[in-house]
Amino acid sequence: MDALQVKKLSVAYEEKVVLKNVNLTIPVGHLTGIIGPNGAGKSTLIKAILNQLPNKTGTVHILERPLNPKDHTVGYVPQRNAVDWDFPTNALDVVLMGRYGHIGMIKKPSTKDKQIALNCLKDVGMEAYADRSIGQLSGGQQQRVFLARALAQEAEVYFMDEPFVGVDAATERTIIAILKDLKAKGKSVFVVHHDLQTASDYFDWMILLNQTITASGPTEQTFTEDNLQEAYGGKLFFMDQTKSNKSFN
Amino acid sequence: MNEFWVLLTGSLVGITCGLTGVFLILRKTAMIADAISHTVLFGIVVAFMITQSLSGFWMLLGAAIAGLLTTFLVQVLQSGGLQEDAAIGVVFTSLFALGVLFITLFAGNVHLDVEHVLMGEIAFVPWDTWDILGFSMPKAVWMLLFVLLLNVLFLVFFYKEIKLSTFDPVFALSIGLPILAMHYSYMTLVSLTTVAAFDSVGAVLVVAMLIGPAATAYLMSKSVSGMIIWSMTFGVTAAITGYYLAKLWNTSIAGMMAAMIGALFMIVFLFKPHDGWTWKLFKRMKLKDTNVHV
CATH class of the missing domain: 3.40.50.300 (P-loop containing nucleotide triphosphate hydrolases)
Known part of the structure; x- marks a missing residue:
């Protein structure tokens, strides 16, 4: 294959x-x-x-x-500087965006989606920062969040x-x-x-x-x-x- | 009773514009609101020329089309290599000028004048009523309620889609989100919001209401939903305090409301805890103090 x-x-x-x-x-x-x-x-x-x-x-x-x-x-990690990190949202919320493709239009993320997102955040060693505003993360932490989002795509x-x-x-x-x-x-x-x-x-x-x-x-x-x-x-x-x-x- | 309708209209403008304005700020396209608030005039005049009526429905339709046309033309000029601000400047001045020309040429003796469009007159709102389903309410209130409903429905259904395509359009595209369709749907809502609001408060206050409360909310929000709540709160606060101050000082209601938006922004900008301007100044002085003593 x-x-x-x-x-x-x-x-x-x-x-x-x-x-x-x-x-x-x-x-x-x-x-x-x-x-x-x-x-x-x-x-x-x-x-x-x-x-x-x-x-x-x-x-x-x-x-x-x-x-x-x-x-x-397909899972995707765009360049980190492609987005505005002052966007008002937290780390877990960004990782949850990796689930949007699976959730489909209109529907809301389920408890299972949130659990998956949390696990992915744990995989990159960022579970302590789930509630942290993304603008307050260091460059390395932001990159980990992006990676966790791609992991949440389960591609x-x-x-x-x-x-x-x-x-x-x-x-x-x-x-x-x-x-x-x-x-x-x-x-x-x-x-x-x-x-x-x-x-x-x-x-x-x-x-x-x-x-x-x-x-x-x-x-x-x-x-x-x-x-x-x-x-x-x-x-x-x-x-x-x-x-x-x-x-x- | 008249006071109630004016206050309700102002508050509805605050809520609707506050809601719509959030994504204008987040998408960094605040000035497109300025463009649309002027080009809807063109849409309204053309709608009047075609239908020879000033009915709310045709005005809304004409404005929506003009708003879409503005968005589309800006997009075209931008992909042709022009910066966004220049593209907006060229498109909106041209369409607005056409609108003004058409009014003087074809609608000279109708109640459609440039000053009214720019400044509006919220004090006259209670006398222009519509009866729908046995309820008699001012036309402005009906239109604002209708547009508010559309805005709320859009967010209920597409909240996560508009959020993702605003934050990270490249990623959104990779999971198959129709980001261009989202963009145009949202800009249609901005156009509808603009026309519903500007009949009562004028194009200038519409821009203030679309951008000011959302920009203030942006300074103090950690989530998009929080920003939406704050933005609507600031919009309503500015409308109500603006009304009573205008009454107190016997001055323009719309003007006072716009001034209150500016005042609220300055208060938050200066005194917001932790990273407000005065807070930073205070910390810097403290830091200097410790440096001296060391």
């Missing part, structure tokens, strides 16, 4: 081409990093897969079916846009533990990531992207210096010094 299958996907903003002829096939059960330089189209790729962009050509299949929000197969395939940006070390460890746990449960997770130092520790599958796919496959095969140089356009002179990347040998 393939978690994600993308064929001939291209995206243009106005006249500018952002993604060009992207083809991907990724089996279920992997923790996949989407890696590439700034402006490579990493976030655009996720948005295009989730059918949020009008100027898109090509086809996308998730779990071998066209995307349909009513299937509840099969997760897409996360830069979940490690601007978070503290403890939050980073919590998030990666949860992602590995999702993988152990047979879920598929796609994460936009830009820290090459940690990438090969975190992910067992990689998509290297720079407007088009430069490499995609298991980490040990794709995370090579040649592939990275191609994706980053030869600007990676510092790569020789990275020690944590085991695949450089």
Whole structure:
């Protein structure tokens, strides 16, 4: 079974081409990093897969079916700075929003939905902050709330846009533990990531992207210096010094 | 009895605008209310030109369409690369000017004048009555009750949808929420609220009532539902205190109500515990004190 299958996907903003002829096939059960330089189209790729962009050509299949929000197969963590954190609401309420797709239009969240939301908040170590206004949370705590909301979606395939940006070390460890746990449960997770130092520790599958796919496959095969140089356009002179990347040998 | 109707009308404007205004503030589109409050004039005039009647129903319909047209045009200009405030400025001045032109050209001898539209006259509300189902109430009260009902029904059915599509539209889209339809439905409600309110209190007070109470409530609310309650409370408070102060000083009722909205906002802004302006100043002075002694 393939978690994600993308064929001939291209995206243009106005006249500018952002993604060009992207083809991907990724089996279920992997923790996949989407890696590439700034402006490579990493976030655009996720948005295009989730059918949020009008100027898109090509086809996308998730779990071998066209995307349909009513299937509840997809969980999503947008970039943290995409929302206004001064919005008057608390942490539990935001996590509960992850249940809205299951609840359906018009109906109200049930006690069971609230219990699920509370458990997800517990999973990210934030149960003590359930009643806290989201504006009073630190950046790392806000990111955990976003992750908890995606967990509350109880999806099969997760897409996360830069979940490690601007978070503290403890939050980073919590998030990666949860992602590995999702993988152990047979879920598929796609994460936009830009820290090459940690990438090969975190992910067992990689998509290297720079407007088009430069490499995609298991980490040990794709995370090579040649592939990275191609994706980053030869600007990676510092790569020789990275020690944590085991695949450089 | 007349005093009762004026107070009821003012309070209904406060409640309805207070309710609708909450999401204008949260969606950061407060100025679209200013635009719509002016462009409904265009809708009303066109409705009058087509039907040759000043009946409430046609006015509501014309205003709703004008409001939607405003929202739509602003959206179009924005996706064409213009900033939102510039798009609003261009659209509303053009449509408002057209409305004024049409009034002077085609409706010169009818009770539709620009000053009335801008300032309204709440004191005349009790004499213009409608009999519906054997009840005789001022027209303004009927219209406001009707629009309030629509607003309440919308929130009862779509509260969590409008909340999510306001807080995080990207996520809302990913779970299949029709965010564009929500946007236009809500803007229709803003238009209807505007026209129901402005016949009695004028376009300027409508804007004040839509934005002021909700902005004040925003300063002190931790939840959207709390913000709605506070916003309606501030709207009604401004209406009632404004009425009695206007009576006391023998001045414009609508003007006094708008002034009270501003006063309430300033009071909350300055004296709100923990992060009000004076509170912060006080804490800063205390901090300076301790610094000196250390």
